Amino acid sequence: xxxxxxxxxxxxxxxxxxxxxxxxxxxxxxxxxxxxxxxxxxxxxxxxxxxxxxxxxxxxxxxxxxxxxxxxxxxxxxxxxxxxxxxxxxxxxxxxxxxxxxxxxxxxxxxxxxxxxxxxxxxxxxxxxxxxxxxxxxxxxxxxxxxxxxxxxxxxxxxxxxxxxxxxxxxxxxxxxxxxxxxxxxxxxxxxxxxxxxxxxxxxxxxxxxxxxxxxxxx
Amino acid sequence: xxxxxxxxxxxxxxxxxxxxxxxxxxxxxxxxxxxxxxxxxxxxxxxxxxxxxxxxxxxxxxxxxxxxxxxxxxxxxxxxxxxxxxxxxxxxxxxxxxxxxxxxxxxxxxxxxxxxxxxxxxxxxxxxxxxxxxxxxxxxxxxxxxxxxxxxxxxxxxxxxxxxxxxxxxxxxxxxxxxxxxxxxxxxxxxxxxxxxxxxxxxxxxxxxxxxxxxxxxx
Amino acid sequence: xxxxxxxxxxxxxxxxxxxxxxxxxxxxxxxxxxxxxxxxxxxxxxxxxxxxxxxxxxxxxxxxxxxxxxxxxxxxxxxxxxxxxxxxxxxxxxxxxxxxxxxxxxxxxxxxxxxxxxxxxxxxxxxxxxxxxxxxxxxxxxxxxxxxxxxxxxxxxxxxxxxxxxxxxxxxxxxxxxxxxxxxxxxxxxxxxxxxxxxxxxxxxxxxxxxxxxxxxxx
Amino acid sequence: xxxxxxxxxxxxxxxxxxxxxxxxxxxxxxxxxxxxxxxxxxxxxxxxxxxxxxxxxxxxxxxxxxxxxxxxxxxxxxxxxxxxxxxxxxxxxxxxxxxxxxxxxxxxxxxxxxxxxxxxxxxxxxxxxxxxxxxxxxxxxxxxxxxxxxxxxxxxxxxxxxxxxxxxxxxxxxxxxxxxxxxxxxxxxxxxxxxxxxxxxxxxxxxxxxxxxxxxxxx
DNA sequence: GATGAATGAGCCTTCATTCAT
DNA sequence: GATGAATGAAGGCTCATTCAT
Numbered sequence: 001x002x003x004x005x006x007x008x009x010x011x012x013x014x015x016x017x018x019x020x021x022x023x024x025x026x027x028x029x030x031x032x033x034x035x036x037x038x039x040x041x042x043x044x045x046x047x048x049x050x051x052x053x054x055x056x057x058x059x060x061x062x063x064x065x066x067x068x069x070x071x072x073x074x075x076x077x078x079x080x081x082x083x084x085x086x087x088x089x090x091x092x093x094x095x096x097x098x099x100x101x102x103x104x105x106x107x108x109x110x111x112x113x114x115x116x117x118x119x120x121x122x123x124x125x126x127x128x129x130x131x132x133x134x135x136x137x138x139x140x141x142x143x144x145x146x147x148x149x150x151x152x153x154x155x156x157x158x159x160x161x162x163x164x165x166x167x168x169x170x171x172x173x174x175x176x177x178x179x180x181x182x183x184x185x186x187x188x189x190x191x192x193x194x195x196x197x198x199x200x201x202x203x204x205x206x207x208x209x210x211x212x213x214x215x216x217x218x219x
Numbered sequence: 220x221x222x223x224x225x226x227x228x229x230x231x232x233x234x235x236x237x238x239x240x241x242x243x244x245x246x247x248x249x250x251x252x253x254x255x256x257x258x259x260x261x262x263x264x265x266x267x268x269x270x271x272x273x274x275x276x277x278x279x280x281x282x283x284x285x286x287x288x289x290x291x292x293x294x295x296x297x298x299x300x301x302x303x304x305x306x307x308x309x310x311x312x313x314x315x316x317x318x319x320x321x322x323x324x325x326x327x328x329x330x331x332x333x334x335x336x337x338x339x340x341x342x343x344x345x346x347x348x349x350x351x352x353x354x355x356x357x358x359x360x361x362x363x364x365x366x367x368x369x370x371x372x373x374x375x376x377x378x379x380x381x382x383x384x385x386x387x388x389x390x391x392x393x394x395x396x397x398x399x400x401x402x403x404x405x406x407x408x409x410x411x412x413x414x415x416x417x418x419x420x421x422x423x424x425x426x427x428x429x430x431x432x433x434x435x436x437x438x
Numbered sequence: 439x440x441x442x443x444x445x446x447x448x449x450x451x452x453x454x455x456x457x458x459x460x461x462x463x464x465x466x467x468x469x470x471x472x473x474x475x476x477x478x479x480x481x482x483x484x485x486x487x488x489x490x491x492x493x494x495x496x497x498x499x500x501x502x503x504x505x506x507x508x509x510x511x512x513x514x515x516x517x518x519x520x521x522x523x524x525x526x527x528x529x530x531x532x533x534x535x536x537x538x539x540x541x542x543x544x545x546x547x548x549x550x551x552x553x554x555x556x557x558x559x560x561x562x563x564x565x566x567x568x569x570x571x572x573x574x575x576x577x578x579x580x581x582x583x584x585x586x587x588x589x590x591x592x593x594x595x596x597x598x599x600x601x602x603x604x605x606x607x608x609x610x611x612x613x614x615x616x617x618x619x620x621x622x623x624x625x626x627x628x629x630x631x632x633x634x635x636x637x638x639x640x641x642x643x644x645x646x647x648x649x650x651x652x653x654x655x656x657x
Numbered sequence: 658x659x660x661x662x663x664x665x666x667x668x669x670x671x672x673x674x675x676x677x678x679x680x681x682x683x684x685x686x687x688x689x690x691x692x693x694x695x696x697x698x699x700x701x702x703x704x705x706x707x708x709x710x711x712x713x714x715x716x717x718x719x720x721x722x723x724x725x726x727x728x729x730x731x732x733x734x735x736x737x738x739x740x741x742x743x744x745x746x747x748x749x750x751x752x753x754x755x756x757x758x759x760x761x762x763x764x765x766x767x768x769x770x771x772x773x774x775x776x777x778x779x780x781x782x783x784x785x786x787x788x789x790x791x792x793x794x795x796x797x798x799x800x801x802x803x804x805x806x807x808x809x810x811x812x813x814x815x816x817x818x819x820x821x822x823x824x825x826x827x828x829x830x831x832x833x834x835x836x837x838x839x840x841x842x843x844x845x846x847x848x849x850x851x852x853x854x855x856x857x858x859x860x861x862x863x864x865x866x867x868x869x870x871x872x873x874x875x876x
Numbered sequence: 877g878a879t880g881a882a883t884g885a886g887c888c889t890t891c892a893t894t895c896a897t
Numbered sequence: 898g899a900t901g902a903a904t905g906a907a908g909g910c911t912c913a914t915t916c917a918t
Binding site: 036167169174180185 | 403424
Binding site: 042043044055057058063064 | 890894895
């Protein structure tokens with residue numbers, strides 16, 4: 001009845017619509033949280049930001065709680081996809097891979113004011129709600145695990161006298177701390193400077209694998 | 220009846236000095252934010268937490284906005300006082316001083332779940348409100364400045380090939396990132412582990428000044 | 439079930455047009471102010487009076503302030519419409535017109551306890567708020583202007599020795615004073631008595647145009 | 658002990674103090690109502706206005722309700738005292754007396770922005786509270802009664818064809834309406850103009866007793 | 877007498893959610 | 898699918914009143 005076969009457009013559009021709408025609303029949520037903060041973001045802000053009607057969010061996400069959970073899930077997934085893809089396409093060798101991982105953390109796609117602002121707002125607030133904690137914990141574990149493995153490989157390969165776990169935890173903290181600096185103090189910290197700082201540390205810690213320009217061609 | 224003669228303790232009941240009440244309320248605010256999150260903290264929570272009546276907060280702080288600002292100011296001041304005192308009482312020599320600074324960041328007084336939770340909740344949310352930003356920006360600048368100076372001294376003294384600014388920014392980020400890890404993932408990160416991780420980095424970066432047990436006696 | 443086919447009456451239940459709701463709420467406001475006074479009228483009173491929920495007033499008027507301003511505007515407009523219509527439909531001749539104007543001031547539609555009570559409550563309180571003052575000032579000027587013109591015509595036509603401006607101002611004051619008397623002392627003053635009193639004055643002042651029964655047929 | 662006989666000051670001062678304080682507070686109430694309006698006047702405003710502490714008003718008047726009632730009573734009494742004194746000191750003859758009465762209504766002591774503003778605010782709001790109504794009704798009755806008597810005398814004396822009751826009610830209304838005009842529209846109406854307008858009416862109505870300059874010397 | 881910290885009821889307002897259309 | 902008027906619970910805030918000092 002509703003034009004099933006008219007080209008292959010209509011049914012597809014209908015079908016897509018649902019996902020498209022959810023996507024629009026999640027984007028609007030991120031934008032609002034980045035601009036107004038978590039506490040000040042209302043359902044109306046989200047609906048308005050998406051250019052849709054007021055009741056629409058409850059229609060697609062049932063409740064604000066669930067919209068927020070989905071938004072956090074979406075951001076976690078995007079973050080994870082980004083570093084996994086960087087790892088997958090990196091040149092072989094632990095130095096290359098660690099470098100790829102570190103650089104991916106400063107990719108404009110994940111590392112920009114809007115995303116970082118929403119990211120911390122959501123995570124810090126989620127802190128108080130057990131349900132949310134689980135959403136962002138999982139991907140973090142995997143990220144840290146990858147760093148530990150690479151540090152271990154580098155230590156073995158370079159004969160460094162250091163503990164892989166400690167180095168990995170420190171690097172992980174430094175990366176997250178850099179995001180915070182970029183968010184809180186954009187005048188002083190930037191994606192470029194953050195990367196340079198981390199690079200400096202890698203050069204000091206793994207001198208046989210890194211220079212300030214990045215990984216050395218050691219394989 | 221309630222301790223009639225014990226010195227002159229009585230005023231605790233109905234009339235307490237304005238400063239005492241404000242202190243109580245700020246503590247209750249921190250506790251509530253740590254437990255419930257920023258968005259879920261209400262004036263009633265704070266009043267109840269302090270064991271006082273509902274109208275009391277507006278009486279002493281005029282508005283929620285101002286209570287929050289005062290709380291942030293209070294926490295910033297406490298944080299700054301802590302590291303300044305550590306620096307002041309440290310043994311002479313840049314390594315000793317940097318170590319004192321780093322250790323102070325993991326003092327139980329400033330580095331504990333309650334304080335960290337409120338700290339990030341307040342700062343991240345403050346992010347959206349220009350007025351609040353200024354409150355926490357100032358002390359941060361001073362802290363980073365102190366680290367830069369010490370890094371410069373160490374580099375000069377040890378003849379290291381590194382950039383003081385980059386190292387300082389990285390260390391600063393790592394310290395803040397550690398707090399985040401302790402907050403978000405207390406099962407994996409702790410004050411002790413955080414300090415050990417940072418120590419590992421100092422050992423790698425300034426090998427002539429630090430071992431994994433701390434600063435070497437170089438002066 | 440609730441009148442399924444009776445024309446298309448249904449929308450009255452859940453969704454009423456914005457204008458209809460605003461009208462309902464303004465009426466409820468007038469009623470409440472008349473009954474309880476300005477200071478004692480709460481948003482809840484208005485909502486209850488309209489048989490609607492609590493949040494409804496802010497939904498349609500944004501704030502109490504704006505509801506009150508709209509109510510004042512509504513009453514001013516109704517008052518002005520009333521005398522303008524009376525003037526428009528009056529028989530020709532200044533006496534007939536002045537009489538129509540005076541009589542219109544005692545029309546039951548504008549001159550009744552409920553309306554007068556709200557009218558003065560709103561105007562007197564509005565006195566302290568510059569924004570409101572403007573709302574009721576404009577129509578008053580027009581009313582007074584109309585009286586001045588008619589007095590001038592009568593003086594010219596009857597050869598009276600009097601000043602039109604003074605007479606107009608006095609008549610205007612008397613009319614408003616009558617409303618106050620009707621409001622404050624209904625046992626002594628009524629619409630009928632008020633009109634009779636004014637009529638007596640017109641008879642004394644414009645004896646060639648008025649008798650105690652009203653305007654004389656002079657054209 | 659408290660210096661009973663030291664001159665005769667202290668005891669007197671103590672004694673007076675009570676009445677003095679009440680007077681101060683009533684004056685502050687009038688000032689605040691005139692400036693802020695009835696609804697916006699708080700106990701704190703009154704206390705601050707009198708330069709006294711917060712709890713003081715309840716101390717001297719028990720409740721806000723009673724403070725307001727006393728203020729209204731005070732103003733009614735002052736108003737009545739003013740016209741009674743005018744009547745008492747007027748030259749003999751009904752025209753002289755009526756003129757004295759009318760003039761007294763435009764005396765600066767009772768007819769000024771501050772007093773009029775508080776007067777109407779209090780009376781109009783009192784309208785909704787039966788207790789208050791009685792306070793201001795009584796003096797009004799007396800005032801109107803005095804006017805009726807004088808009108809009757811003038812009519813008898815001048816052989817006018819008019820009804821004393823109607824004329825009195827109209828004059829009373831006009832006088833009160835003039836106050837309203839002076840309050841609401843000070844740019845157009847003033848004490849001087851108000852008196853001139855009323856004078857014009859008296860001249861028209863009682864031509865054998867009044868000219869535009871006031872009462873004629875007819876006795 | 878006087879003070880002002882403290883109380884708590886009640887107000888205005890916001891906002892997530894519902895639901896008739 | 899989508900809209901947006903309507904709901905009502907909950908929050909921040911004001912303010913008359915109380916009372917220990």
